[in-house]
Amino acid sequence: MVPPRKAPTLSTSGTGTPRGGPPDLIDEANRLLLDRIRLGLWLVLAGVAAVFVGELALNHGTRPWISIYQAANWVIGALALAVLHTPARRQFNLAVAFVTMLVTVAATGAVGVAALDATTPVVLMVGLALTSSMLVPCGPGWQLGVVLWVIAVAIWTVASIVPSPRLFWLQYVGTIVPTLAGTVVIAYALQRQRQALDDAERERRARERGLRDANRRLEEEIDQHRRTEETLRFAMRELDHRVKNTLATVQSVADQTLRGAQSLEDFSHAFRGRIQAMARIHSALAGRRWEGLQLGELIELVVGPYRNDRDSVSIDGEGAFLSSDLVRVLGMALHELATNAAKYGALSTKAGRLAISSQVEASDPPRLRICWTERDGPPIGAPTQRGFGMRLIEEALAYEAGGRVGLQFARQGVRSEIEIPLRTGSG
Amino acid sequence: MSALSLRGVRILIVEDNFVVADALKFLIEGYEGEVVAMAPNLERAFAALARHPVDVSVLDINLNETSVVPLADALHSEGRRFVFLSGYGDLDLLPAHLRDRPRLDKPVEPERLVRALSDLLAAPA
Numbered sequence: 354m355v356p357p358r359k360a361p362t363l364s365t366s367g368t369g370t371p372r373g374g375p376p377d378l379i380d381e382a383n384r385l386l387l388d389r390i391r392l393g394l395w396l397v398l399a400g401v402a403a404v405f406v407g408e409l410a411l412n413h414g415t416r417p418w419i420s421i422y423q424a425a426n427w428v429i430g431a432l433a434l435a436v437l438h439t440p441a442r443r444q445f446n447l448a449v450a451f452v453t454m455l456v457t458v459a460a461t462g463a464v465g466v467a468a469l470d471a472t473t474p475v476v477l478m479v480g481l482a483l484t485s486s487m488l489v490p491c492g493p494g495w496q497l498g499v500v501l502w503v504i505a506v507a508i509w510t511v512a513s514i515v516p517s518p519r520l521f522w523l524q525y526v527g528t529i530v531p532t533l534a535g536t537v538v539i540a541y542a543l544q545r546q547r548q549a550l551d552d553a554e555r556e557r558r559a560r561e562r563g564l565r566d567a568n569r570r571l572e573e574e575i576d577q578h579r580r581t582e583e584t585l586r587f588a589m590r591e592l593d594h595r596v597k598n599t600l601a602t603v604q605s606v607a608d609q610t611l612r613g614a615q616s617l618e619d620f621s622h623a624f625r626g627r628i629q630a631m632a633r634i635h636s637a638l639a640g641r642r643w644e645g646l647q648l649g650e651l652i653e654l655v656v657g658p659y660r661n662d663r664d665s666v667s668i669d670g671e672g673a674f675l676s677s678d679l680v681r682v683l684g685m686a687l688h689e690l691a692t693n694a695a696k697y698g699a700l701s702t703k704a705g706r707l708a709i710s711s712q713v714e715a716s717d718p719p720r721l722r723i724c725w726t727e728r729d730g731p732p733i734g735a736p737t738q739r740g741f742g743m744r745l746i747e748e749a750l751a752y753e754a755g756g757r758v759g760l761q762f763a764r765q766g767v768r769s770e771i772e773i774p775l776r777t778g779s780g
Numbered sequence: 781m782s783a784l785s786l787r788g789v790r791i792l793i794v795e796d797n798f799v800v801a802d803a804l805k806f807l808i809e810g811y812e813g814e815v816v817a818m819a820p821n822l823e824r825a826f827a828a829l830a831r832h833p834v835d836v837s838v839l840d841i842n843l844n845e846t847s848v849v850p851l852a853d854a855l856h857s858e859g860r861r862f863v864f865l866s867g868y869g870d871l872d873l874l875p876a877h878l879r880d881r882p883r884l885d886k887p888v889e890p891e892r893l894v895r896a897l898s899d900l901l902a903a904p905a
Contacts, residue, residue, distance in 0.1 A: 601797070604803070604887040605804075609799070678844065745798075749799070752820050753797070
């Protein structure tokens with residue numbers, strides 16, 4: 354037995370077509386409802402006809418009113434069957450079915466009054482059984498149970514009232530067997546309908562779940578897109594900021610280089626060298642997503658181009674990872690040392706040697722020491738004036754990174770000691 | 781050109797980039813102004829203000845990813861003169877009450893800077 358529960362779309366409450374469901378599902382439910390109603394009406398007609406024929410055969414001409422009631426009942430049932438053909442007219446179909454059932458019950462009641470015999474309860478019970486089996490919105494097992502119970506009461510009533518066995522069997526075969534058969538068919542149809550609806554419901558849920566999943570994925574994608582756009586906008590602003598700063602720096606470098614230049618050629622050479630160094634540092638930093646560079650990489654980048662041969666520059670010591678800000682300012686200082694060495698110092702002759710060593714002192718914060726030692730170059734003297742290049746070496750690191758720079762123009766070569774606190778800002 | 785002069789004006793430069801600060805210093809000195817200090821960050825800027833008499837300050841808005849606003853606010857509330865230097869987008873860093881302060885775009889045009897400083901000094905504080 355199927356447990357009692359409300360069939361999802363077979364409610365008789367008259368709300369019309371269920372909203373929200375897929376159209377094919379609604380069509381299917383309406384069609385099944387109409388089938389049920391028509392089957393019920395066919396059974397009513399069969400039952401009424403059987404009793405009508407029995408009445409004519411057994412009591413021909415003696416009780417005309419009974420035949421008239423039954424004929425009227427039959428005609429109304431037939432008319433109802435004639436107008437019930439469109440599944441989509443759900444309200445109309447249900448109303449016609451109810452009216453026909455009420456007419457049946459009323460007619461059989463009238464027959465019972467006129468006949469004063471068992472025909473009344475039997476047909477009344479059959480009518481009720483059909484009504485309940487057709488329209489009560491609960492599970493087919495329960496509907497079948499109701500019908501069986503009604504039939505049992507009808508049999509008991511007939512058996513206790515009807516005087517002749519012949520009449521009993523006629524009424525029994527004429528009404529109860531079709532009713533029982535119809536009910537079984539209805540129960541089977543209901544079961545199938547319920548199955549179909551359940552399947553459809555499952556499918557609908559799965560589809561809904563699929564849609565929800567797709568929707569969620571889409572929302573996630575949109576979200577991702579929005580985040581990307583935000584990041585991009587931020588990056589654009591950051592880029593613009595950098596470009597403006599770079600332009601400001603380039604303008605300043607030009608101004609300051611021009612101030613110290615002896616000639617246009619001198620300016621061009623120094624300016625180009627500084628811009629080239631800035632460009633190389635920029636490219637290397639961009640390649641590392643602006644996170645920074647290893648000290649060794651930076652030295653190679655800035656000093657490398659001034660190497661005369663393999664042995665002219667030696668680099669050794671501890672490496673350290675430098676933030677991009679530090680790379681920028683230390684790179685410019687090293688560039689100035691290197692151009693100076695290439696112009697006047699150890700890198701201006703084949704014999705000259707430059708040694709760059711580094712170590713990281715484990716203090717708090719750790720301090721990076723770089724020792725720049727030139728030897729075997731031409732003899733040099735102290736510069737006559739402190740130009741922009743020297744300020745870049747001596748002051749820029751102190752200004753931006755809190756470093757200390759010692760610079761000595763010894764006879765055997767330039768010597769510079771650079772000391773920078775790592776991992777802290779300037780100050 | 782000869783009308784523009786910063787003779788005797790004591791100026792504080794707050795700018796995180798040494799090269800830019802150095803060039804500004806020379807620029808201002810070219811117009812006979814006196815750069816009393818250059819500061820790459822807020823801490824050194826406040827220290828310099830405490831130590832030196834300053835007539836007008838030149839403030840880079842974005843100091844190595846730190847906003848110059850606390851310093852500008854302090855100067856603003858004390859009624860002291862200052863001019864902003866900014867790159868694109870830096871304006872977003874400024875609160876509404878500082879947006880109508882004099883502001884110059886980077887890279888700065890020398891004559892504009894000098895004119896902005898002169899105008900500031902000519903106006904009542």
